[in-house]
Amino acid sequence: xxIFTLYLTSIICGFCxxxxxxxxxxxLQPVFGSSIDVWAAIISVFILSLSIGYVxxxxxADRSRSNMPLAWMILIAGAFYCMMxxxxxxxxxxxxxxxxxxxWGVLLGALVLFLPPSLLLGSVSPMLVKLVFTNAxxxxxxxxxxxxxxxxxxxxxxxxxxYLLLEHFELTTNLLAMGAILGALGLFHxxxxxxxxxxxxxxxxxxxx
Amino acid sequence: MTWRLLGxxxxxxxxxxxxxxxxxxxxxxAKRSAFDQAALDHRDSAxxxxxxxxxxxxxxxxxxxxxxxxxxxxxxxxxxxLAALGAKEPSLAHLVPTGGRPTMAKPGAxxxxxxxxxxxxxxxxxxxxxxxxxxxLNDKLxxxxxxxxxxAKAKVLVVGLGSGAGIAVLAHHFPQVAxxxxxxxxxVIDMVRDHFPLIRWLSEQTLADGTPRLRFEARDARQFIHFxxxxxxxxxxxxxxxxxxxxxxxxxxxxxxxxxxxxxxxxDQDGIVxxxxxxxxxxxxxxxxxxxxxxxxxxGGAIRSFRAAGLTSVLNFPVIRPRETPSxxxxxxxxxxxxxxxxxxxxxxxxxxxxxxxxxxxxWPELQIGHHVTRQYYLSKSHDDExxxxxxxxxxIDDQCPALAKSMKPNPNDKDALQGITYxxxxxxxxxxxxxxxxxxxxxxxxxxxxxxxxxxGADTVVLVxxxxxxxxxxxxxxxxxxxxxxxxxxGDALVGSPDWKDPTRAPDGAMIGDAPIFTDQxxxxxxxxx
Numbered sequence: 009x010x011i012f013t014l015y016l017t018s019i020i021c022g023f024c025x026x027x028x029x030x031x032x033x034x035x036l037q038p039v040f041g042s043s044i045d046v047w048a049a050i051i052s053v054f055i056l057s058l059s060i061g062y063v064x065x066x067x068x069a070d071r072s073r074s075n076m077p078l079a080w081m082i083l084i085a086g087a088f089y090c091m092m093x094x095x096x097x098x099x100x101x102x103x104x105x106x107x108x109x110x111x112w113g114v115l116l117g118a119l120v121l122f123l124p125p126s127l128l129l130g131s132v133s134p135m136l137v138k139l140v141f142t143n144a145x146x147x148x149x150x151x152x153x154x155x156x157x158x159x160x161x162x163x164x165x166x167x168x169x170x171y172l173l174l175e176h177f178e179l180t181t182n183l184l185a186m187g188a189i190l191g192a193l194g195l196f197h198x199x200x201x202x203x204x205x206x207x208x209x210x211x212x213x214x215x216x217x
Numbered sequence: 218m219t220w221r222l223l224g225x226x227x228x229x230x231x232x233x234x235x236x237x238x239x240x241x242x243x244x245x246x247a248k249r250s251a252f253d254q255a256a257l258d259h260r261d262s263a264x265x266x267x268x269x270x271x272x273x274x275x276x277x278x279x280x281x282x283x284x285x286x287x288x289x290x291x292x293x294x295x296x297x298x299l300a301a302l303g304a305k306e307p308s309l310a311h312l313v314p315t316g317g318r319p320t321m322a323k324p325g326a327x328x329x330x331x332x333x334x335x336x337x338x339x340x341x342x343x344x345x346x347x348x349x350x351x352x353x354l355n356d357k358l359x360x361x362x363x364x365x366x367x368x369a370k371a372k373v374l375v376v377g378l379g380s381g382a383g384i385a386v387l388a389h390h391f392p393q394v395a396x397x398x399x400x401x402x403x404x405v406i407d408m409v410r411d412h413f414p415l416i417r418w419l420s421e422q423t424l425a426d427g428t429p430r431l432r433f434e435a436r437d438a439r440q441f442i443h444f445x446x447x448x449x450x451x452x453x454x455x456x457x458x459x460x461x462x463x464x465x466x467x468x469x470x471x472x473x474x475x476x477x478x479x480x481x482x483x484x485d486q487d488g489i490v491x492x493x494x495x496x497x498x499x500x501x502x503x504x505x506x507x508x509x510x511x512x513x514x515x516x517g518g519a520i521r522s523f524r525a526a527g528l529t530s531v532l533n534f535p536v537i538r539p540r541e542t543p544s545x546x547x548x549x550x551x552x553x554x555x556x557x558x559x560x561x562x563x564x565x566x567x568x569x570x571x572x573x574x575x576x577x578x579x580x581w582p583e584l585q586i587g588h589h590v591t592r593q594y595y596l597s598k599s600h601d602d603e604x605x606x607x608x609x610x611x612x613x614i615d616d617q618c619p620a621l622a623k624s625m626k627p628n629p630n631d632k633d634a635l636q637g638i639t640y641x642x643x644x645x646x647x648x649x650x651x652x653x654x655x656x657x658x659x660x661x662x663x664x665x666x667x668x669x670x671x672x673x674x675g676a677d678t679v680v681l682v683x684x685x686x687x688x689x690x691x692x693x694x695x696x697x698x699x700x701x702x703x704x705x706x707x708x709g710d711a712l713v714g715s716p717d718w719k720d721p722t723r724a725p726d727g728a729m730i731g732d733a734p735i736f737t738d739q740x741x742x743x744x745x746x747x748x
Contacts, residue, residue, distance in 0.1 A: 034266070038283035041464015076220075083224050090235030097240045174263050175404070180239040187235060191228035198224045 010202060014140050015157050017132070020193055021082065022161025023168075024186045025129040028089070029054050030169040032122055034179045035092070039100040040114040049118040057123050061130020068131065069138040075202040078135045081128045083194025088125035089187030093180040096121060133158060142205045247284075249595055251275035252607040252668035257334060257412055258325035262404035265463050269412050271334045274610035276591045276686055277341045278334045280380035280408065282463045288380035289341035291686050292334055293589045296415045299337045299389075306583050308367070311392035312338070312415070319418045322411035335414055338389035339581055339589065339686060343636075343693045344493055344536045344553035345383035346580060349390050350698075351455040351491040353578055354532075354563055356571040358454050358487065366574060367392060370424075374399065374453045374483070376438040376471065377460030381409045381416040384431065388419055389581065395428045397453075399442075400460075403435035439470050445483045452485045458492040465495060472519060472743035473736045477526035481560070489563070490528055492556045494519045498712070499730055500547050511746040512551050517713050517724065517733025518743060519556055524709065524716040525735050528558035531709030534701035538636060539692035546700065555697070564704055572702070580694050581687060589686040596649050596676035606670040609656055611681060617655040621648065625681055637684030649676040 032050050033042065040046050068077045100117055107113040133155070140150050173182050245254050251272035259268045271278045271292065279289030294302075296312070303309030324333065340346050352358065352371045362368035370393045375384060378400040387394050396419075400406055410417045410433075419431040434441055438460060458480070460471050470476065480490050496516025520531050534555040535546040546552060557563060565572045592611035598604035615622050625640035642648040653671060660667040700707055709716070714728035721735040736743055 037463050038285075041466050042462045043464060043466045044469070046464075079224065083228060087227050087231035090231035093235040093239035170263055174261060176261075178241075178261060179266070180235070180241070184232070184235050184239065188232055191232065195221075195224055195228055198221050 011140060013200070013202070014136055015154070017078070017082070017193060017197070018136055018154055018158040019161035019164075020189060021085075021129050021132045022158040023165035024085075024089070024190055025054070025126055026162040026165030027169040027173070027182070027186060028122065028125060030166055030174070031179060031182055032118065034174075035096040035121055036100055036114060036117055038097065039103070039108055040117065045111060046114050049115040050122065053115070053118040053122050054126050057127040058130040061127045061132075062134055064127070065131025065134040069135045072135075072138075073204050075135075075139055075197045075200075078132060078139070079194050079197030081131050081135070081194075082190055082197065085125045085128035086187045086190030086192075086194055088128070089183050089190060091187075092121070092125075093183050093187075096183070097179075138204050139202055245270065248603075248605040248607070248670065250607055251277075251593065252609045252671075255330060256325065256327040258322075258408065259327060260325075260404055260408055262402050264402045265405070267405065267408055269334075269408065274591060274593055275608065276589065276684075278336045278380075278413075279341065280405075285463065285465065286342070287461065288345060288382045290336035290380065290382045290385055290413075291339040291341050291589060292336050293686075294337045294339060294584060295335045296337045297335055299583075302583055309583055312389065314418055319414055319421060321414055321417065324412075334412070336385075337415065338385040339584065339690060340382045340386050341686070342380075342382055343538060343690075344555060345386050346690050346694050347534055347536065347555045347697055348383045348386050348457060348491065349578065349580070350534065350555065350557060350575065350701075351457060351489045352387075352391055352394070353575045354557060354559075354568065354571050355454060355487055355489055356568055357561070358485075359571065359574065362393075364570075364574075366390070366578075369393060369454075371395070371454045372451055373397070373455040373457065374442075375457045375459065376400075376442075377458070378405055378409055378433075379459065379461075381413050383457065383459060384419070385413075385415060388415075388430070393424060394430070395424060396431045397434065398431070399434040399436055399438045401435070401437045406433045406435055439476055439479075442476070442479045442483055447483055452488065453483055454485050454488050456480045456484055456488070456490045458490065461493075461495075467494070467515070467743050469736075469741035469743045470738075472515075472522070473738050473741050474522045474525040475738045477523050477528065481527050487559065487561045489557055489559045490523065492519060492523075492558075494554045494556050495551055496554055497549050497551050498547050499732075513730050514732055514734060514746045515743050516554055516556070517728075517730030518736050518746070520558075520709050520730075521713050521724065521733050522736045523556070523558040524713075525737075528560060529716045530561065530563045531556060531558040532563050532701050532704065533557075533707045533709070533712060534697045535707060536693065537696040537700055539689065539696060540636075541696070555701075557701075558709075564708065565702055575698060576702075578694070578698075580691050584687050586685060586688050590684065591686070592681065592683045594652060594679060594681050596653060596671070597678045597680060598676050599644050599678055604673075604675065606673070606676065607668050608682065609668050609671070611683075613659045614652050614655045617658060618651055621651060621679070622681060625679075636689045637682055640681040640683070642679045644677050645679070646677040648679050652679045 029050055036046050103117060136154055137151050140154055245256060251274050253274050254270050254272035257269040257271055265282045268281045270281055273292060276291045276293055277289045278292050279286050299309055300313045303313040352369055353366055358371060359366050359369050369391060371391060373387060373394055373396045375396060375398045378398050384396055387396060410420060422430045424430055460468055462468055494516050497513045499513030523531050536553040537546055562568055593608040594611055594614050595608045596606045625642060628639045628641055656671045657667060705711055712729045713733045714725035718725045724731055724733045
């Protein structure tokens with residue numbers, strides 16, 4: 009059950025993260041167009057935030073023994089998704105003409121809009137690694153499976169958003185729905201404590217001898 | 218427990234804010250927009266988000282992608298008006314819906330009016346008015362029809378549908394035309410067929426020889442043209458390139474020498490490629506040679522790429538609106554240019570008979586000046602560009618203060634209203650207040666809610682905009698043709714130099730657009746330059 013919950017968390021976070029990458033185009037296109045610059049900006053910001061998220065998530069995971077930090081990361085990411093319905097397009101539109109027409113303008117827009125939520129979702133992976141870890145002999149297998157499932161979520165997030173969600177629902181409906189799902193997932197973790205199986209050594213072992 | 222409670226509060230608060238304050242991708246209430254505009258239908262697709270918007274006071278029916286207006290048609294004259302004219306005028310018989318009008322789709326939830334738009338063929342966007350040039354300039358084609366362009370049996374391929382305004386223009390002027398439209402987005406095609414009755418009807422009609430008058434292909438144009446088998450299918454007389462993304466950039470794979478060569482392959486020997494290119498000449502007001510943004514390289518690049526693809530004769534028709542002086546397009550930072558290219562010489566000296574027809578061409582000859590006029594008021598504030606009300610129908614104010622319009626003076630130099638004539642009371646707060654009261658009064662007597670921004674005080678300028686849409690259309694065509702005929706300034710050689718110049722990165726010395734590149738599949742980049 010515990011492992012199933014963690015895998016499900018991984019797949020949902022992966023889905024929502026890449027879905028935002030596709031939906032993100034819609035937040036920028038009305039102002040910045042849809043040239044290759046726009047996609048370069050979006051992709052680079054998401055990969056950047058993954059990179060920062062991994063470092064951050066890894067450090068937090070080492071200090072924690074449960075899924076509480078994980079719960080907060082997912083919950084706040086969900087809040088960003090919801091709030092983006094309000095500030096997303098308004099923000100793109102409010103950038104001055106100078107920024108809107110500059111080549112780096114879209115990079116700035118993508119940074120402000122997508123860095124916070126995708127950074128939070130990026131930090132989820134290392135925290136999940138800590139939680140799924142049960143046995144040092146199987147560390148490769150468990151983390152490998154976890155990454156595979158997270159990436160599967162990524163793939164689904166891209167394809168389902170492109171082929172289905174964009175055509176049938178409005179941008180804000182999609183964002184709000186994903187925000188609600190992430191919020192619910194965050195709350196679930198907040199109310200269901202999952203302990204990590206490895207506990208950090210309290211003191212360096214050398215001191216004991 | 219407090220932490221858990223905080224988590225619940227955050228999630229609920231975010232949901233509440235997101236739900237109640239959510240923004241839409243399409244805004245209808247921009248400043249200085251028509252007060253009565255309403256969305257007929259709104260749809261999303263994998264490529265874009267589109268809205269049909271109609272305003273009777275400003276006489277338009279526009280398909281907007283995100284909130285950009287990519288094209289539109291006048292509501293007056295309606296198709297019904299044209300059909301009624303066609304009952305008497307043989308020249309409009311081809312627009313009379315014999316066999317009944319098509320059944321249209323229901324309007325979307327955003328539409329509350331009882332009437333439904335039934336636009337005719339008079340285009341509301343300027344550049345599509347020049348599409349007839351693609352047939353008029355082809356002397357072989359028109360000569361084969363006995364010298365009468367209306368009898369020309371042109372086979373036209375249009376890349377990029379938009380609102381369908383350009384198709385309506387072609388269908389009006391050339392009864393025998395057979396049009397194929399290729400658009401990557403099936404949802405755009407459906408949107409136009411569902412809500413533009415004339416276009417739907419045309420797509421269900423055939424010519425005397427059984428060819429469909431209008432058919433649609435939902436595919437990427439690059440693919441469609443690449444796999445078009447000229448061994449089994451007829452070549453086209455005209456290819457019109459008008460594909461744009463939502464950001465007003467041309468998809469880069471549709472702006473390369475290889476693609477243009479493929480267009481030339483499906484084209485008849487004397488056929489013409491007509492491309493709508495948003496660009497400029499790269500000249501600023503301060504210095505005649507200084508280069509502005511990169512947009513001029515898109516225009517120059519398009520011309521050089523056409524020539525590299527074998528369509529060596531290139532003319533450029535900058536789309537000039539009647540209030541502009543002939544030289545403003547030199548310093549403009551981005552406008553529609555109609556680039557016409559062919560293997561056969563198109564220049565006036567080498568193509569005399571065709572140019573004679575071009576000069577004699579009267580757009581919408583059956584219609585009358587003075588019949589399709591709109592008059593609108595708005596309020597603004599001097600030294601404050603942000604302040605502006607929506608535009609209201611002039612009747613609202615004229616009914617209550619008839620003296621106002623009579624005493625207003627025309628503004629001959631107002632560049633904000635390039636399509637019509639403006640009259641104004643500048644820095645006359647009293648007149649502004651009088652107009653404002655009239656509108657508030659009109660709303661209060663139960664007709665409607667107050668038009669947007671008219672409840673804001675502080676205006677000191679009343680402006681009346683008067684547009685005769687037919688005159689505007691004819692003037693655009695006349696001015697643009699005059700510019701295009703001036704090949705010493707706007708022809709291919711003047712803009713990018715001799716076609717023999719092979720350097721792919723820049724044009725020869727003396728060319729107007731000195732840094733015009735040749736776009737190839739290896740170096741497309743028209744989308745990056747066009748901003």
